Amino acid sequence: MANITKEEIRKPENLVYKKTDLLTDKALSYCPGCGHGTAHRIVMEVLEEMDIQDKTIGIAPVGCSVLAYEFMNIDMQQAAHGRAPALATAVKRLHPDKFVFTYQGDGDLAAIGTAETIHACNRGENIVIIFINNGIYGMTGGQMAPTTLPGMKSSTSPYGRDVQTMGNPLKITELIAQLPGTIFVTRQAVHTPAHVRKTKKAIRKAFENQKLNKGLSFVEIVSNCNSGWKMTPLKSNEWMVDNMFPFYPLGDIKVNE
Amino acid sequence: MKELRLMKGNEAFAEAAIRAGADGYFGYPITPQSEVMEYLMAEKPHERTGMVVLQAESEVAAINMVYGGAACGKRVLTSSSSPGISLKQEGISYIAGAELPCVILNVVRGGPGLGTIQPSQSDYFQSTKGGGHGDYKLLVLAPSSVQEMADFAGLGFELAFKYRNPVLILSDGAIGQMMEKVELDEQKPRWTEEEIIKNTPWATTGKTKNRERNIITSLDLDSGKQELHNIALQAKYREMEKNETRYEAISCEDAEYLIVAYGTSARLSQKAVDLLRAEGYKVGLLRPITLFPFPTAVIAKLADQVKGILTVEMSAGQMIEDVRLAVGCRVKVEHFGRMGGIIPSPTEVVDAMHKKIIGG
Numbered sequence: 001m002a003n004i005t006k007e008e009i010r011k012p013e014n015l016v017y018k019k020t021d022l023l024t025d026k027a028l029s030y031c032p033g034c035g036h037g038t039a040h041r042i043v044m045e046v047l048e049e050m051d052i053q054d055k056t057i058g059i060a061p062v063g064c065s066v067l068a069y070e071f072m073n074i075d076m077q078q079a080a081h082g083r084a085p086a087l088a089t090a091v092k093r094l095h096p097d098k099f100v101f102t103y104q105g106d107g108d109l110a111a112i113g114t115a116e117t118i119h120a121c122n123r124g125e126n127i128v129i130i131f132i133n134n135g136i137y138g139m140t141g142g143q144m145a146p147t148t149l150p151g152m153k154s155s156t157s158p159y160g161r162d163v164q165t166m167g168n169p170l171k172i173t174e175l176i177a178q179l180p181g182t183i184f185v186t187r188q189a190v191h192t193p194a195h196v197r198k199t200k201k202a203i204r205k206a207f208e209n210q211k212l213n214k215g216l217s218f219v220e221i222v223s224n225c226n227s228g229w230k231m232t233p234l235k236s237n238e239w240m241v242d243n244m245f246p247f248y249p250l251g252d253i254k255v256n257e
Numbered sequence: 258m259k260e261l262r263l264m265k266g267n268e269a270f271a272e273a274a275i276r277a278g279a280d281g282y283f284g285y286p287i288t289p290q291s292e293v294m295e296y297l298m299a300e301k302p303h304e305r306t307g308m309v310v311l312q313a314e315s316e317v318a319a320i321n322m323v324y325g326g327a328a329c330g331k332r333v334l335t336s337s338s339s340p341g342i343s344l345k346q347e348g349i350s351y352i353a354g355a356e357l358p359c360v361i362l363n364v365v366r367g368g369p370g371l372g373t374i375q376p377s378q379s380d381y382f383q384s385t386k387g388g389g390h391g392d393y394k395l396l397v398l399a400p401s402s403v404q405e406m407a408d409f410a411g412l413g414f415e416l417a418f419k420y421r422n423p424v425l426i427l428s429d430g431a432i433g434q435m436m437e438k439v440e441l442d443e444q445k446p447r448w449t450e451e452e453i454i455k456n457t458p459w460a461t462t463g464k465t466k467n468r469e470r471n472i473i474t475s476l477d478l479d480s481g482k483q484e485l486h487n488i489a490l491q492a493k494y495r496e497m498e499k500n501e502t503r504y505e506a507i508s509c510e511d512a513e514y515l516i517v518a519y520g521t522s523a524r525l526s527q528k529a530v531d532l533l534r535a536e537g538y539k540v541g542l543l544r545p546i547t548l549f550p551f552p553t554a555v556i557a558k559l560a561d562q563v564k565g566i567l568t569v570e571m572s573a574g575q576m577i578e579d580v581r582l583a584v585g586c587r588v589k590v591e592h593f594g595r596m597g598g599i600i601p602s603p604t605e606v607v608d609a610m611h612k613k614i615i616g617g
Contacts, residue, residue, distance in 0.1 A: 078474035087325030119314035
């Protein structure tokens with residue numbers, strides 16, 4: 001392997017990975033080490049593998065992924081903070097033949113947009129919700145989120161989240177799973193290749209559900225925020241495994257066939 | 258063939274929206290406009306034309322559903338009354354920023370706060386001066402009859418798509434609740450998918466291989482580009498001022514005194530004009546039909562002709578500021594109005610004319 005030349009590497013038979021055309025060439029605005037890039041990639045790979053990119057409309061939130069439309073090479077709408085499920089509801093109702101998904105963070109989905117999230121799920125809108133939970137407001141500089149763990153430090157809980165005065169973290173995914181409109185509710189992660197493969201399978205299942213008009217599929221991805229958590233990328237992933245996963249256990253929460 | 262019916266203003270608006278080829282209505286109940294969604298639900302427009310009607314969980318969700326639908330090039334609308342319209346302001350600002358076409362009906366009730374369910378015109382500032390954040394304008398139509406409630410549904414869509422701008426129909430509880438004879442247009446077909454792609458090439462209809470992706474957003478973190486976007490918006494608003502100013506001038510040719518009033522106030526002011534003319538005073542009525550763009554030029558011209566102007570509004574006096582701007586201190590401009598959901602009587606307007614303008 002050491003002797004392989006540049007020319008040889010570029011030969012099609014030596015190609016082991018190719019970025020999907022559904023990701024633009026624009027440099028990601030995410031911090032190095034953040035899970036958003038991987039999450040973007042697998043969502044786009046699923047659309048490409050299902051060959052539904054020309055029938056898909058994505059909804060970007062407010063938060064770190066506000067610029068998702070810069071990176072996802074499909075038709076997209078950018079929503080007001082928390083309102084993505086309302087937009088997606090109308091798009092799907094008016095275009096039942098299209099695939100519709102929202103891509104939202106924890107502040108967007110589980111704080112300011114709680115009503116829109118719960119009611120879209122409860123109505124059983126035939127859409128996919130991708131929920132990135134990193135327990136912090138990344139975009140605005142690391143403030144406390146609805147999913148910030150007890151004792152966890154943020155710029156607005158500098159001494160750690162005191163649940164007596166700041167309230168408890170919201171396990172919105174477990175709450176969503178209780179609603180009759182949801183068909184598939186799962187919690188995954190993207191910090192190792194094995195987890196990425198599993199998450200991609202879950203996302204594929206979510207879009208397949210939409211194809212079959214089954215109802216709402218909800219895929220939470222527990223992710224890191226190395227900048228907001230003030231850790232190196234590697235340390236943040238270890239911290240996530242040790243602290244986030246016990247509180248937000250990975251796996252399927254609801255699978256209705 | 259036009260169809261003649263006896264209808265409430267709210268019902269006439271709903272029926273006219275179906276006939277205008279609307280694709281979707283998203284709303285939330287609030288008095289005095291709930292008949293709009295009630296009528297639509299009872300009519301089953303999905304069976305008539307394929308139109309979608311959905312009761313949202315809040316006014317906030319409803320206006321954001323409108324954003325989503327409009328971003329697909331669909332003809333979508335919502336309706337509410339004052340407190341609900343306040344909730345929609347965030348969404349309206351985003352819709353204006355993203356330049357999406359839609360129709361919004363406000364059947365105004367008295368405020369502030371929960372206020373009252375009775376008619377008022379106290380949302381003029383909110384409707385014409387912004388309402389939400391940022392430099393934007395809505396095209397504002399002010400119906401003064403059930404007929405105009407019907408007519409403005411279709412006109413609203415026409416103007417909304419012409420300018421890629423939200424159109425607000427600023428009605429009030431009296432116009433929404435009263436029953437009148439109304440002539441309804443024939444059913445227009447909804448746009449086909451092909452027509453939507455042709456008429457709204459900017460819409461998110463799914464990125465096909467032969468075009469770049471379409472993005473609907475109000476965001477640009479580059480201040481230079483954001484300023485250019487704002488400059489383009491302002492140019493569009495100037496175009497609206499040039500092309501879309503609408504008003505009705507009643508008995509203005511020989512007028513020595515003028516009343517300026519819109520909506521319900523214009524109806525009762527017209528009676529006041531008749532009463533004053535019977536007394537021998539040459540009074541005219543200028544009824545703005547568009548509140549933005551405001552009929553500034555015609556009011557400025559009438560200011561050279563009349564000795565005084567009274568604005569009649571069911572508010573503390575909001576439109577009077579635009580009238581004064583048009584007149585520029587050349588003649589006296591005074592306000593008369595009632596607040597809190599009270600409709601003044603024509604004789605109260607006659608008295609106010611005597612006290613504040615003719616004898617004042």
